[in-house]
Amino acid sequence: MDALSEVLKVLQFKSAIFFKANFSAPWCLASPQADAVARQVDARSERLLFYHFFVDGSCTVKLDGLPPVRVQAGDIILFPHGDAHTMASSGADTRGPLLDVQTLLRDRPDELRLGGGGESTRIICGYLSCDPILCRPLLSALPRVVTVKLRDERADWLERSFVYAVAEAAATEPGGEGVLAKLSEVLVVETLRRYISCMPEGQTGWLAGLRDRAVGQCLALMHEKPAQAWTLESLARAAGTSRSVLAEKFTHYVGQSPIQYLAKWRMAIASNLLRRSASSLMQIALEVGYETDAAFSRAFKREFGMPPASWRRVQGAEAPPELNDAKRSARSTR
Numbered sequence: 001m002d003a004l005s006e007v008l009k010v011l012q013f014k015s016a017i018f019f020k021a022n023f024s025a026p027w028c029l030a031s032p033q034a035d036a037v038a039r040q041v042d043a044r045s046e047r048l049l050f051y052h053f054f055v056d057g058s059c060t061v062k063l064d065g066l067p068p069v070r071v072q073a074g075d076i077i078l079f080p081h082g083d084a085h086t087m088a089s090s091g092a093d094t095r096g097p098l099l100d101v102q103t104l105l106r107d108r109p110d111e112l113r114l115g116g117g118g119e120s121t122r123i124i125c126g127y128l129s130c131d132p133i134l135c136r137p138l139l140s141a142l143p144r145v146v147t148v149k150l151r152d153e154r155a156d157w158l159e160r161s162f163v164y165a166v167a168e169a170a171a172t173e174p175g176g177e178g179v180l181a182k183l184s185e186v187l188v189v190e191t192l193r194r195y196i197s198c199m200p201e202g203q204t205g206w207l208a209g210l211r212d213r214a215v216g217q218c219l220a221l222m223h224e225k226p227a228q229a230w231t232l233e234s235l236a237r238a239a240g241t242s243r244s245v246l247a248e249k250f251t252h253y254v255g256q257s258p259i260q261y262l263a264k265w266r267m268a269i270a271s272n273l274l275r276r277s278a279s280s281l282m283q284i285a286l287e288v289g290y291e292t293d294a295a296f297s298r299a300f301k302r303e304f305g306m307p308p309a310s311w312r313r314v315q316g317a318e319a320p321p322e323l324n325d326a327k328r329s330a331r332s333t334r
Contacts, residue, residue, distance in 0.1 A: 003210050004192065006223035007138060013185050018126035019104055020111045023057075025089040027115030028096025034082025037101040038129070047132040049139070050125065051078045051188060052087070053150070055163060057121025059087045062094065063145060074151025074159070076191050080142040089121065101127075124163070126184045131275075133268045138192075141206040148194045150187075158183070158190060209253030214241040218250060222262045226269060227289040230262055267303040270296070274312045281308055 034048035058072035217239040266288040285296035
């Protein structure tokens, strides 16, 4: 059991679009801010992150306010916050065309082509949609851009499988798109794992906390069983440490106490259930560790500034079946 795995179980990453690109030097392409295309890619998406996996060739990636990043074959570059960026071959004009995601979604080309006919760079690009509240612990701990080398013995199977799945999807083989969606998620997860393993010692934050034995175990327990009546004492005992050590380490890495973190995580889960399920408030309350809907409503209002029922209406989420039945019954008696 590890905290990252437990978090990823509920993050609900969903592959929204992926495409192949074959660019020949000189070439340059600008990618828009993800927020500008989120609803085009997934009507229910509020947050997109995207990646480029380089099969062949190389290029320079530029983001405003950051030094240029050089990437080459076998690298994956991930944009956790959906930043606008440009990619260009050596010596190319950096004022390239803007990627038209809407056209990609409409036409679904087998391969996006661009450039002057020189050296080839082949890229597989993908967008993942996710719930911004559930993903907050992970995404807030990541920088604007993450680059990881995947071409080695440990990930050779993943690269070969991913490239194969892209070819199958392009050939319209049954199930090809589904396989590619799952492998796309695996690709991003492996990128995150490698990024964490390469983080320098002495760094703080949620991701750094995963590498500490006590803090990582504590996070894993809370994410695995968020409804359990955890106390600092029971968490420390399960993590094999003392209350004082756990409290000190957890606050050092995560910036808040374990119980404060647990309360926020429960509300994140609740917000997702309110938006994406028809469960009643009582059912959701029990699922996130509250014995009454009144206690749950108070906690939810402290976090989001309004009661859960009002928040659900604002989000346009589906009402629970029993509420719909009650409304229909009331109308029929008028």
